[in-house]
Amino acid sequence: MVAVATLATVAGAGCKAKTGAGGPAPEPPGGGATGGPTKVKIVSSLPRTGSANAQTTTMVNGIRLALDEANFKVGDFTIEFEDWDDASAKKGDWDPEVEAANADRAANDKDILFYLGTYNSGAAKISMPVLNKAGLVMISPGNTYPGLTKPGTGEPNEPAVYRPSGRVTYYRVVPADDIQGKVGAQFAKQRGLKSVYVLYDGGLYGQGIANVFANTAEDIGLKVLSPGAEKIDPKAQEYRSLMTKIKALKPDLVYFGGTTQANAGQIAKDMVAVGLTAKLMVPDGCFENAFIEAAGAQNLNGRAFITFGGLPPSELKGKGAEFVKNYRAKFHSEPEGYAVYGYVAGKVALEALAKAGKKDRDAVREAMIGMGQTDGALGTWKFDANGDTSLTAMSVNTVKNAKFEFVALMGGAASQPANEPGKAPPK
C-alpha cells in the first residue's frame, strides 16, 4: 500500500467518481446529504474495543456533535466522518498493527483531510511519522505524553523523529503532561502534603506523567519516598502487599500515574484495605465515572485528587456550558471530561477546512498553523509552533457523593475561558 501510494491515487481518482455515481455511496452518519460538490473525509482513530471504550465514546460523541452542528457541511464541502478503531480484540486495547494500518489507510485516501486521534500516546508514536510524511493533519483529543511535541521533555530525538518531513502536522487540543504532572506536585505542596510515593502503570502515558510528577515534587521540596516512579503490574489482582510496604514509609500522598484500565480503582481500594490513610492523586486518565465505579465511591470520598487538563464539564462556561447542554440533549448522558476535547478537535478541523478553502492537504496544513479558537468551548487559545495548545489551565478535582467535584484551578489562570471578562476564576 505505501509503496503504491502514487499508483493508488491515480487509480483511486477514477474509482471515486464511479462509486459516487453507481456504487453504494456511504451515507454520512448524521443523515446529511450524499454526493454534493466535494466530499471531504474526517476520520478518528481511537480504541473502540476494550476497556477504554467509555472515554473514547465520549470523544467520538463530541466530534459528532461538532459535525452535526455544522450539518456535515463546510462551504462547498460535504463532510463524511468515519469512526475507526485502533484496538483489536486480540489485545483488548490499542494495537500497534491496527494503528499502523489505520495510518497507512488514511495516508493513502486522498479524501481524508483530518485524522482525529489518537487516544493513547503510544499509538500516536506509530501513526505520527506516517501521517507526517503524507502531510495529513492529525489532531489529538487525548494524547498527553510531552515528548510527542515538546523538545527536551522526552528522548533526545523527540519530537523530530515524528516529523520526518520537517513540518508540523500533529496538533493536540489537550495540554500535555509536563504541565499536568507539575501542577499535581504543586497542588500537593499547597495542600501541605510533605511526602509522596509515586507509582505508575508501566505504560507510556503513566511513565511520562509519573516521572514529571516525581521530578517536580523533588524540586519543590516534597519528599519522594519511592525510587523515582515505581512500576506496578496493571494486571495484578490486588496491591495489598505493595500498600503495606508503602504504609510503613508513612507518606502523605500516593501518586498513581495511570488509567482506570490500568487498575487505578484497585489501588484506591487496597490503600483503604491496609489502612493507609494517605491521600491518592491520579491524573486525567482516571477522570471518568468508570474510575469511581471501579474504585467504589466510599474509597475515594474526600481522599482522592484527580488532575485534569482543563476544566471539568460542570465548570465550563459560555460556549463550553452550551456544549454540555447540547451533549446531554443529544446523547442522553453526561459528557465525560474528554468529550469537550473531541468536540473542539472536530470544531478545529472544520474551521481549518473553511480557512483552507480547498480540498488539499497542504492548504489544510498551512491553515492549521497558528489556528486557535476565540471564545470557543475551551475559551480562547491557539496552537503554538509545536502544535501544542496555549491552554495550560489544569483543574484538580475530588470525589464527593460518588461524583467528581471541582476543587481548584491551577497553572495558567490567564487562559481561563475569556467569555466572562472581569470575573475571577473560581477559587
Next chain:
Amino acid sequence: MPDAPQSLRWLRSLRRRPELLIVVALFLYPLLPVLDWIAGGVFGLDLQIGGNLLNVMIFAILALALNLQVGYAGLLQLGIAAFFAIGAYTTGIFTVEKYPFQLGFWGALALAPVMAGLAGLVLGAPTIRLRGDYLAIVTLGFGEVVRVVILNMENITDGPRGLNPIPPPWLPDWLAGAIGGGDSRRVGFFVMYYLALLVLVALVVLFRNLERSALGRSFAALREDELVAACMGINPARIKMIAFSTGAAVAGLAGALYATKLSTTAEPNTYDFTYSIMVLCCVIIGGLGSLRGVLLGAFVLLSFDNIVSPLITKLIQRAVGFGSTNVLLQFSNWRWLIFGTALVLMMRFRPEGLWPSSRVKAELHHEES
C-alpha cells in the same frame, strides 16, 4: 484461457507445492492498487491489500516457526511471542541511533534469529525433557518473564516507550532509486514485501524438504510414539532441541521483520500471552504440521481481523449509527467467541485442520479409530 483439464492440473500442483501460492503473491504486487481499487468499489472500504499481505507473510513466518515446534516435533509451545519479541528488540537495539553499535537492517536481520535461537537453547536445554503439558506451562511462563524483563530493563529497552525509530532496510542508492525513485517509504515497502516473500518461500521449501528428510521422519516417529522412536535409536531430546531452537530462531527472524515494518519495537506488552495464543490458533486452524495449512491459517486469521471485522463494523455503524456503548454492537467484541467456538469445533470434528498434511491426518485418524 486454459482449457479445463489444464487448469485442474494447475490446481493439483498447487496442492502438492504450496510454495506456488507464494509465487501468486509475487505477481500480485503490481496488481495491488488495482485490487484495492476493485475492493474499494465493492465494499466501500480501503482494504489495503498490499499492507495486509505483508502482515500475513510476517505472521505466516512466525506461524511456520511455531509449526516446526508444535506441528513437527509435538512440543506444545505457549510462549512463541517471547522469541518474536527477542527478535524485534534485537533489531531495535542494533539499529536505533542511540546505541553505538549500529549494524543497520541487514546486520540486525542476521543477528535477530541468532539471539532468539540462543534464547531457545537456553530455555530448551533444561526443560525439553519435561512432559508435554509441563513444557507448555514453562514456555508460557517464559513468555511472561521475557515480557516483564523487557518492560523493566529500561536502560536497554526503553521500557514502555519501545525502541524507535528502526530504520527501513538500507539499499545502495542506485538500487533504491531504481525501485522507488526517491520515495523512501515506497522503497521500504517494496523491500519488506519481497524480503518477507523471499523468507517465506525459503522457509516453505526448506520445511518441505525437511518433511522428507531423515530428520523429518524422526519428527513423525516422535509424534507417533516417543518410546518406540527412542528404541529405534532416535534421541528424542536432541531432535526436540533442534526443533525448539530452530523454531525460536525463525520466530526471531519474524520479529526482526515485524519491528522493521512498524519502524518501532512497539511497547513490550504487544508480545504477550494472547499473541502467542493467536499464533497457536493460526497453526491449529490451518492444520498442525501442514505447510499449506499454516499459510492458509495466517491468511484466514488476519483477513478476519483486518478485513472482515472492519467491514462488519462498518455495516453495523451504518445500520445503527455510531457512538453506541452497547457491547453487542461492536463486532470485534464477538471475536473471542467466534475463535473459541472455531477451536472447539475444530478439535471435535476436524482436528487435522482446514488444510491438513496427509501424514498428520493419517496419524490423527489412526489414533481415533
Next chain:
Amino acid sequence: MVTLLQQLLIGLTNGMVFALVALGYTMVYGILELINFAHGDLFMLASFLALTLIGAFGLETAGTAGLVLGLLAIVVLSGLFAAGLNWTIDRLVYRPLRNAPKLAPLVSAIGVSFILQNLGLFWGGLPMAVFGGGNSAAAPKSFPNLVSGENLLGPGAALRITAKDLMVVISSLVVMVALYAFVRFTRLGKAMRATAQNPLAARLMGIDVDRVIGATFLVGGGLAGFAAVIYGLYINTINFQIGYQNGLYAFTAAVLGGIGNIPGAVLGGLVIGFVRASSDQFIGAQWQPAVLFGMLILILVFRPQGLLGTNVREKV
C-alpha cells in the same frame, strides 16, 4: 517487624484464595491430565453471577441477617452454577475427546476459555447498577464491600486483622478439610482416586469412569464458584479478564504443590501468596510476574513432581 507480620498475613489470605481456585484445577488434572485453561474463566463467570445476584437481592442495603442469608444463598447459587457449567462443558467438549491425542482437549480448553471470557465481556454490559449501567462492558466492576474491613485489633493497632481476613481463612479451611475428607473417605472420592491412578484398571474394577469424571468436574466447578464469591468479597474488583491471571496463579500453585495432590495445591497457593508478598516488599512490584513465573520454571526443571507430589510417570 509489624510490616513483615502484616505481609505474612496478606500472603496467607491471598494464598488461600489462590489455593481455592487451584483445587479445581488440580482435581481435573489429577483425573484427566488436562490443563483446564477454562477453569479460571469459569471462576470469572461465577464472580459475575455473584455480583449480579448482589444487585438483584439488593444486598448493599440489607441488614445483617439479610446479608448473611443473602451471601449464603449466593455462595450456593454460584457454586451450583459453576458446577453445572463445568459439568456441561465436560459433557459437550472434553468427553468426546477422551481418546484423542492430548493436544486436542487442551486446545479445546483454550477455546472454551475464549468463549467464557467473551460471555463475561457481554455479561459486564448488562444494564444493571452493579455493572455501572452497562455502559462500559470491559471496565473493572466494583464488588461491594459487604464484609467489614475494619481492624479487629482496634483502629490504632499497628497490625491489621479484619473480619474479611478471617472470613477468607476460615471458610477456605472448612472447604479444604471437607474436600479432603470427601476424597479420602467417601465411596465417590475413592473412585476418583482410583480413576486418577489408572482409569483402565478402575473401569475393570467396575467403576463408571465417565460418571466419576463428571463428578470431578462438578466438584471442581463448585469450588470455583465458591472461590469466586470469596474472591469478590475479599479483593472487591472483578472484570472479565480475572480468569486468566487467577487461573495462571492457580495452575502455578497446583504444579508447585504437586499436580493432582489436594494438600499440595493448598501448600502451593500459600507459597505463591508469600512469594508475591515478599517480592512486593523486597524486590519491587514490577517484578512480581517475573518472580512468580521464574519460580515456576525452576520448580518444573528441578522438581517437576512438585513439593508434595510423587513422581508421575508420563503415560505412553
